Amino acid sequence: MPVKSLYLLFLLYFVPFNISAQFSDSTHYSVNYATTGSINKTNDGNTYLLNNAAKFGIKKKAFNLNFSNTWVYGKQDRQLTNNDFSSALDFNLYSSLPHFFYWGLANYNTSKSLMINNQLLAGAGVAYSIYDRKNVYVNISDGVLFDSSDLMLADGVQDVYQTYRNSLRLVFKVTIKEFIVINNSTFFQPSLKKWEDYNFRSDSGLSFKVSKWLSLTTALNYNRVSRTDRENLLFTYGLSFEKFF
Incomplete structure (x- = not known):
């Protein structure tokens, strides 16, 4: 790939964009798009990584629903290292009990780095907000997922199987003086x-608000699939833009 093209890709993918919309007091819609990336060119070789994410959400008093897609693509010395795609539909149904709700999930994955040819996860469970304030939010959830997977094992053998999984998740978000936001989701x-x-999956983020619509952001994502004995670690950084209308 020509050097000028690499620099152009860097400019296009380094900066994430986040656009949100609110339509009424009772129903809120959000559309988010983020793209980050990095390029390293030396005398010994070239490395680049592109990370893209898009999300659409609907939130009401009784429920919220989110549809999200992520794609990570990377090469090192012309060898493909990442071609990882994930699409998820999740929802929460809120009950009359304070801080308690039900959740459901359908998630499709394919990943070069984790040796996942195809994977479908679907299930439901319950969640409880341990602490729910404007500046601090801590939530724990548990449930059962059906896993139908087509994997490639370390010895090159294809592994097609189904199993039920327990799904335990811990989420927290801390906002400091409406300027610094720290969040994490661990499964x-x-x-x-x-x-x-x-x-196992852990997604962490740290953002610094520069203005009402602009923030400096960093994210650290770690994934491990024990069945394929594969893992990946992705660190991204850039800018996020937020617009309400």
Whole structure:
């Protein structure tokens, strides 16, 4: 790839964009798009990584629904390292009990770095907000997922299987003086048949608000699939833009 093209890709993918919309007091809609990336060119070789994410959400008093898609693509010395796509539809149904709600999820994944040819996760469960204030939010949830996967094992053998998984998630978000935002979502999903067969994921973010619509952001994402004995670690940084209308 020519050097000028690499610089152009860097400019296009380094900056994430986040656009949100609110339509009424009772119903809120949001559309978010983020794209980040990095390029490293030396005498010994070239490395670049592109990370894209899009999300649409609907929120009402009784429920909220989100549809999100992410794509990570990367090469090192012309060898493909990442071609990871994930699409998820999730919803929360709020009950009359304070801080308690039900959740549902359908998630499709394919990942070069984790050796996932195809994976479908679907299930439901319950969640409880341990602490729910304007500046601090802590939530824990648990449930059962059905996992139908087509994987590639370390020895090159294709592994097609189905299992049920327990899905445990811990979420927290801290806002400091409406200027600094720290958040994390961590999932642990072991098979109900075999505890050593698990999926683990942790997504962390840190943002500094520069103005009402502009923030400096960093994110750290870690994934591990024990069945393929594969993991990836992705660190991104850039700018986020937020617009309400």
